[in-house]
Amino acid sequence: LTPRIGVTHVKLFADGAMGSRGALLSHPYADDPTTSGVERMSREDIKREAVAALDAGFDVATHAIGDAAVEMALDVYEEILRERPELRPTRLRIEHFSYAQPEDFDRAAALGIVLAVNPDFVAPDDHGVAMEDARVGAESSDRVYALGRLAAAGANLAFGSDYFTAP
Numbered sequence: 001l002t003p004r005i006g007v008t009h010v011k012l013f014a015d016g017a018m019g020s021r022g023a024l025l026s027h028p029y030a031d032d033p034t035t036s037g038v039e040r041m042s043r044e045d046i047k048r049e050a051v052a053a054l055d056a057g058f059d060v061a062t063h064a065i066g067d068a069a070v071e072m073a074l075d076v077y078e079e080i081l082r083e084r085p086e087l088r089p090t091r092l093r094i095e096h097f098s099y100a101q102p103e104d105f106d107r108a109a110a111l112g113i114v115l116a117v118n119p120d121f122v123a124p125d126d127h128g129v130a131m132e133d134a135r136v137g138a139e140s141s142d143r144v145y146a147l148g149r150l151a152a153a154g155a156n157l158a159f160g161s162d163y164f165t166a167p
Contacts, residue, residue, distance in 0.1 A: 010053035011095070012062045013040040014069035018098060018132050023066035026101070030137030037066050047076045050092075054098070059091040061116065065098040067143070074104055077113055089113050090156065096121075099136060099144045109153035116158045117147055 016038045021029050023107045024037035040063075041049070050060045052084020064073040089112035095117045097108065108115055122130050122145045133141040143149075150157060 007058070009059045009061045010049065012046050012049050012060065014046060014062055014064040014073050015040055015044075015066050018065055018135055021135065023098065023135075024069040024072075025066045025099070025136070026068040026071070029135050030140075031134045037068070039069070039072075043072050043076060046073065047079065050076060050080060052089075052122070054084075054087070054091065059093065061093040061095050063095045065096045067099045067101050067104070070094065070097055070100045070104055074107055074111065077111060078107075081111060093158075096162075097150070099132070099140075101145075102143065105146065105149050105153050105155070109155040111151065112156055114156050114158050115150060116160055117145070117150070118160060118162045119145070119147060121145060121162070 001087070015024035021032055021035050022038045022040075024039050028034070046062060049064070053060050062073040064075075068097045073094050077089075077094075079143050080092070081087060081089060088108075091112040092111075093116055094108070095116050097117055098121065100108070122132070130144070132144040136144055147157070
């Protein structure tokens with residue numbers, strides 16, 4: 001550590017990226033039904049590492065893009081907050097929260113955790129279709145980067161680009 005740099009969080013990875021079809025979905029990808037993504041860390045691994053990080057004085061940020069990964073991260077965080085009622089929910093963060101089940105928008109808001117979302121991830125093509133729409137299918141696209149829905153639910157939102165080339 002230096003006066004200019006400090007470490008505040010431990011980052012865990014529930015899944016991969018939507019573009020590579022590595023985001024963990026609860027269903028097969030609409031544009032590749034042979035896969036539903038990749039679980040990078042199990043629920044048990046996330047909980048164990050999160051508890052260890054918290055015990056060491058760090059906050060926890062879990063990368064979760066797909067709806068199954070978001071659900072898993074919320075399950076773990078909910079359990080930790082239940083076991084540690086004195087823990088400030090803002091010490092727990094989900095990185096991306098890109099795609100979620102309908103009930104998980106309200107659940108994330110109710111938990112009071114931080115959702116570090118990336119508005120610039122939504123980049124429609126010339127026909128108005130974003131890559132994520134093709135990945136999850138038209139019937140689910142209203143749950144991809146649904147930032148207005150999160151805001152309406154009262155979620156604790158933090159905005160960033162996650163790209164070194166975007167502001």
